[in-house]
Amino acid sequence: MAQRCFARDASRRHVAIIGKTGQGKTMLIQQMLVADIQAAKGVGVIDPHGDLAEAVLSLVPKHRTNDVVLFDAGDADYPLAFNVLACPSPRERPLVAFGIIGAFKKAYADSWGPRLEHILRDSLLALLETPGATLVSVLRLLSETKYRAAIAEKLCDPIVRAFWQRESASWQPTFQAEAVAPIQNKIGAAISSPVLRNIFGQARGPLELRAGIAGVEDERRPDGPLQPVHQRFRQGRLAGAHL
Numbered sequence: 324m325a326q327r328c329f330a331r332d333a334s335r336r337h338v339a340i341i342g343k344t345g346q347g348k349t350m351l352i353q354q355m356l357v358a359d360i361q362a363a364k365g366v367g368v369i370d371p372h373g374d375l376a377e378a379v380l381s382l383v384p385k386h387r388t389n390d391v392v393l394f395d396a397g398d399a400d401y402p403l404a405f406n407v408l409a410c411p412s413p414r415e416r417p418l419v420a421f422g423i424i425g426a427f428k429k430a431y432a433d434s435w436g437p438r439l440e441h442i443l444r445d446s447l448l449a450l451l452e453t454p455g456a457t458l459v460s461v462l463r464l465l466s467e468t469k470y471r472a473a474i475a476e477k478l479c480d481p482i483v484r485a486f487w488q489r490e491s492a493s494w495q496p497t498f499q500a501e502a503v504a505p506i507q508n509k510i511g512a513a514i515s516s517p518v519l520r521n522i523f524g525q526a527r528g529p530l531e532l533r534a535g536i537a538g539v540e541d542e543r544r545p546d547g548p549l550q551p552v553h554q555r556f557r558q559g560r561l562a563g564a565h566l
Contacts, residue, residue: 349375357382399518404525408447408456413479420447427509439505445486446506449474452483455526461510465503 340348356379359366370376383391394403410419424443428435446464450456453474463470475487494502514520 353378353382360384360387363387396522397518399521402518402521402525404527405522406457406526407523408450408453408458408460409526410451416448416451419451420444423447427513431509434505436505438502442491442502443506445483445491448480448483449478449487452478452480457526458510458523459514459520462507462514465507 340351342348353375356366356368360379360383366379368376368379380391380393394405407419407423410416421444424440424447427443428440442465443461446461450460450464453460464474465471471487471491475484478484478487491499514523
């Protein structure tokens with residue numbers, strides 16, 4: 324393959340590599356990744372097939388082995404915790420909430436609506452303030468009155484607190500059931516898979532890549548209609564670590 328040179332910071336920006344099948348696109352990406360690894364830089368690999376990730380992993384120098392974060396979404400025996408609601412920084416919580424909403428909105432564009440997004444947004448913002456909350460907690464928040472009241476009482480954000488203590492508290496049971504059903508349906512679908520529930524339902528912390536990005540992330544996503552949701556969660560965490 325002919326030699327190619329990139330600017331030093333090219334890997335920090337979007338780069339399109341175009342070519343026919345078998346012309347060396349994957350090999351070029353592999354060489355760029357290995358060059359960054361050897362230069363003690365951080366890299367992230369999102370590989371739905373696993374071939375590229377395995378090739379890069381085989382080329383990681385021994386002195387960087389402890390930097391590697393290997394994420395295999397199909398590993399049911401040793402699921403890696405990825406709590407999308409674990410966000411200790413108050414400034415980043417709205418961004419996390421909007422990222423989660425965007426992931427679901429892309430997957431369910433044909434059945435999305437302003438009321439659904441309004442309730443989901445305040446649900447996520449409330450749980451982002453709640454230690455130990457996970458994506459599974461959204462269903463509990465929408466269905467358990469005592470849990471909802473306990474969460475609302477401790478909220479610091481006055482807008483989110485007002486939503487749960489005033490607006491939602493004024494709903495009639497029939498309206499509430501109708502309003503939250505679409506959210507329960509979509510969140511329920513995301514955690515109905517034991518594989519995804521084992522990943523997103525762990526409260527012990529997020530998939531921390533601010534340090535782990537100094538290695539390789541291999542993502543072999545489970546197939547299905549929720550694949551875009553899973554993919555965007557991973558991409559969002561990588562982007563956050565990159566920044």
